[in-house]
Amino acid sequence: MSEYEPPASRSVTELVDAADQITQITQRFRLVGQHVVVLGGGRGIGRHTAHALAHMGASVTVVDAERDRANEVAEEIGPSARAAVVDATNDRDMGALVADLGRVDGVVDVIGMARYRPLLELSDSDWDSAHNLVLRHAWLTTRHFGQTLADQAAGSLTFVASVSGLGTAPGHAAYGAYKAALTSLVRTAALELGPAGVRVNAVAPGFTLTPRMREVLDEAQLANARAAEPLPRWTTPSDVAAGISFLVSDLAAAVTGQVLVMDGGATVTYPYRLQGLNNPEES
Template sequence: MELRLDGKRALVTGASSGFGQHFARTLAMAGADVALAARRIDRLETEAASITQDTGQRAIPVALDVADVSSIETCVSATVDALGGIDLLVNNAGIVVTKPSLKQTEADWDQVMDVNLKGAFFVAQACAQHMADGSGGAIVNIASLLGERVSKTEISYCVSKAGLAHMTKALAYEWAKHGIRVNAISPGYVKTDLNRAFLEGEMGQTMMRQIPIRRFGEPEDLDGALLYLLSDLAAWTTGHILTVDGGHSLATP
């Protein structure tokens, strides 16, 4: 068997850049039709057209504000209407506020929780309502190493990702009877346009020496885990948090 997703219909949140943009292309290359969802519809349109041209799969842009439950419902309905259903969800949208915990405001806390935890739940719920009426489906939440370990200046992000990991297990337990598998990937430090300068700087290089494999990840290092958890090869896998971090979580902070 191969890590193929032929005939599947997928929704990827946070798909205008970074992980989400990469994941959408990865799923299309594996044979899935993909809805790319984010607030920046202009970037989605460009990337969706590029994915369709390069892979031959349907790729559509869908507006989504993950912090707004009504926007989530509209997005999922539009995806189902355009693709004819929904089989797969990559719950990727996320934000971080970097600030000492003594300086974090209520607005900072609510902003991160609304996107990373509350938003992730309601996207999963909206997709699961359609999956439960069909032949089931697979959901992959994008957690983080910082849901297991902690950072001094990202308290709300750490808590939100720890909550997301536990939410993954709770939903897996509850939704298995509907044929819906729920798993998560917990990435370590992966280079993106947002963090590349830091990771390649002096502090980043010091951090890298704590990683047993001695390098930071690239987005494609997550592809195998993502495709496995979404594919039929993982038909008996649910409630699992798959850590992909170069061994970083093995080291004592």
């Protein structure tokens, strides 16, 4: 429980007086003494998030489906990190992970992969694969870790959604539908777990310059993605990790059920290109 949540036994006057005290704001960004689990922590956004949380003072469990990746990131971080190899889409494995970890103060689920295909070309296998890659692990994370955090009456769950779940584009039928479902899951979980003191949020990145994006896109595709954003810079894994870190920290103590969009401004732009047009003269 946060120091900014005084016991219910205190009077309203005492609560108001406590809330009016000036606090050391930097302390609210510290995670010293807390244990945070990062699912999908072996690469990209997950790796940067694990490092960021460790920099904030947390002990971190780096979970990945591939042992070498989990071990490598844990070794990069040092003594405050441990590695775990788990298939986060397997209910039994997730239950065993929760039982093995002991107390957990926060969970970050970064797992996900975009696979685009035209709607009428989607097979049953494509649809089921998107479910596993995008949504099933989030549901299992919520079910298993949500119960643990609720029993502790404190903690946070943070997920990585996507602007693909907030808008749409050709080829996004499966991926976008499940990312939209993820944002709904986040809000429902926030509503149901909030009374137990558990916060549930997500970040929604746009195009992010992860190692995988550099592997699958050519220079022209990268330039096209960059041109869609007003900010004159790429969104990096470290940027997204910073947003996640905010939501995990006590700076976000009053934030739950929210989706923090991190897309360089791409989703706020007007969809029609009207540059060079003069304003019509008034008649």
